[in-house]
Amino acid sequence: MDEIIQVTNLKKTYKKRKTNELVKAVNNISFSVKKGEILGLLGPNGAGKTSTIKMICGLLKPDEGTITINGINNQDKRLKALQHISSVLEGNRNLYWRLTVRENMDYFAGNRGISRKAVAPQIDDLLTKFNLKQKEHELVNRLSRGMQQKLAIAVAMLAESDVILLDEPTLGLDVETGYEVREILRGIVKDYNRTIIISSHDMDVIQDICERTVIINNGTVVTDDRIENLLRLFAVKSYTITLGKPLTSQQQTKLLQFFPTLTYTPDTHHPTLEIDLQRDDEIYDLFEVLKTESTPVESIDRKTVNFEQVFMKIVKGEAADHALA
Known part of the structure; x- marks a missing residue:
């Protein structure tokens, strides 16, 4: 399986506002994402995960290190590299709430230079597969949170990027909709040949749909391994x-x-x-x-071990002696 994203020796330092003390948010992080996989990118608050995500998406410039997306350096050729990745931010911030479902999809397709007529079949396909067809003329601010989340993912799909990065894709969803979103994500990889990166605090979701996880803590990668291997290790x-x-x-x-x-x-x-x-x-x-x-x-x-227990042990340093993959 080829690598679609390669993060190499990434570093990012911030200054504290009051003291000007330097804080290493990201300290020599390296990992890769393979084509066609669902990767969990995890870490506790303040671990450096969010800074890493922002650098991958081109929203933050690293002090040192490189990020390549589909072989393109996202600093040297930023716009070209970012054509290969889309993101869905927590809180559905990539939607216009006063537009309808269909108008949102038409608008974001138009932003990429695709005509409404040309994109219509693709929109119809996504609305059907995401169970949004019956709501296509509904204003977004009248939709349930689950419907909004599905629409946000569908909008990201319109970009036809190789990679979709999802921040808390099931946060605040009821159980039924949460499982529906999981199936949608599996279908994106299987039916559309995309790669997914998930950042989430919902460890049940990570255990259920991710093949591999990268866990960041204190600015460094502390684990890079398959979920099944980690569960076996801590069993x-x-x-x-x-x-x-x-x-x-x-x-x-x-x-x-x-x-x-x-x-x-x-x-x-x-x-x-x-x-x-x-x-x-x-x-x-x-x-x-x-x-x-x-x-x-x-x-x-x-007793059986679940991934939330594994995550907590790793973050607390109880797994310091296990090897990174």
Whole structure:
């Protein structure tokens, strides 16, 4: 898979207004985006993510480093490079609220020199696929937030750029519309052969539709890997075990020797153990202790890790020893 965007050794420094102290917002960031993938570009507030996004979109000039979009340097040939990328900003700021759905699409197509007649079939196709056809003559300010978001993405599609950058595409949407937007994004990649970069705090969306994620923290890339690899990396063997009777004090003492982080809830009817296993064979140590008092086991449930937990561990530095892809 070829690279459509290449970010190399990017740096950006700001001065604090009151003290003139220099702050490194972006410190030697490098990563690439492959054609036809959905990439999650993530980071906590103040991590340097927004500055990186602005530099990719040509809204901010880096102090050092290069960004190429479809092989074109976005500093040397800014306008030519930016023809290959469109963005949908949080809050639907790329729409005119006093125009109708169709008028917005006609207007933005006209901005790119495309006649209304020539673009009409494309607009009809997008309105149908985005389930907006029945609202084409409705003013944007009367649409639901979900409809506005779908229209903003459809407008970005009119540019026929290779890359679409989305900032919080599901923010504030109800569950049903949020899932509809996810399917639309998958369709953009599959049916239109586009590349998508998503910046979002909704980790369920990232886990659901992104193949790979780049996580930025303290101005540097701390992770660049496939979602499935990260989930596997942090899949600690954590279990909740429900017992048929309470543990004795001797059993509790013995288990804490084997498992110092164990949590025991001595409920009279259904006492539970929460335990993390570092090795597969540690389960036998647990059962040996239970066997001494013939403690019955009613159920064993393994906890599953989600991407939000992975993200938090990485940001907190608990993953400092894992290699970047």
